[in-house]
Amino acid sequence: MLSPFLQKLLFVNQFGIDKGKINLLGDKLIMLHASAILELQDIDESKLYEIAKKSSLNNLVAFVEHAKVYGKIKSVIIKELIQLGQKIGQTDEGTIKTLEGLFNINGLGKMNIVNLDNEKKEAMINITDSTIAIEWLNKNKKESKNAVCTLTAGVLAGIFSYIFGGDVDCVEVSCIAKGDNICEFKVGGKS
Ligand SMILES: [Zn+2]
Numbered sequence: 001m002l003s004p005f006l007q008k009l010l011f012v013n014q015f016g017i018d019k020g021k022i023n024l025l026g027d028k029l030i031m032l033h034a035s036a037i038l039e040l041q042d043i044d045e046s047k048l049y050e051i052a053k054k055s056s057l058n059n060l061v062a063f064v065e066h067a068k069v070y071g072k073i074k075s076v077i078i079k080e081l082i083q084l085g086q087k088i089g090q091t092d093e094g095t096i097k098t099l100e101g102l103f104n105i106n107g108l109g110k111m112n113i114v115n116l117d118n119e120k121k122e123a124m125i126n127i128t129d130s131t132i133a134i135e136w137l138n139k140n141k142k143e144s145k146n147a148v149c150t151l152t153a154g155v156l157a158g159i160f161s162y163i164f165g166g167d168v169d170c171v172e173v174s175c176i177a178k179g180d181n182i183c184e185f186k187v188g189g190k191s
Contacts, residue, residue, distance in 0.1 A: 005101030008077035014070070024105075025081075026066040027059060034107075034135040037151055045150050052154025053161070053169075060084065060162045063102070084163070103159065107131055108152045109183070121164040123187040125156055133177040147175035149183050160187045 002010065009015035014025050022029040041048050067081035080098040096113055103111040109127040116123045127149070136148045147153075149172050157170035170187045174180035 003104055006105055012075045012077060025063045027062060034131050035139065037132065038135055038139060041150055049150050049154040052151050053158040056155040056158030057161050060159055106155060108155065118164065121166055121168055121189050123160055125185045127152060127183040130176060130183040133175055133183055136177045143179045144177040147172035148177040149175055153185055156185050156187060
């Protein structure tokens, strides 16, 4: 099974795995096992967060720019991506779906935007079945004292820094690795 978002990108030749390369919207990706991410996290957690944040912000900028250049082909998915470059609000269902579709292909779990406030630059996001948290529990065979989805928090911080047009950070407030039902992330400005 391939997500509807990826199916659309595949159809317009903007996603492919061939000849030892994974191409997504003009960028190159490398697949890595989830356990390798946890090893990297053990080395330097805050560095991993900063790298993920910077990388997801830059990727999103590049995706939207790429879509604009590519936009001469009248594809709905490409138009939807270009719309990410504009401010979105809680009511912009189509754009929110595009954003969720784009996040969900990361393999980090399924993103649900619970609340979105453009004025305050704040958002609440849930991730169901967080890959990082499940891998952490498999590896450690016990619950964690702290939230563990640092990579996911970094990716979300980057995405919402782009969406809000200003630097925001992301903190994981609930985590299934801690025994919570869901991983929940709070996005907001630096205080
Ligand atoms: Zn988590």
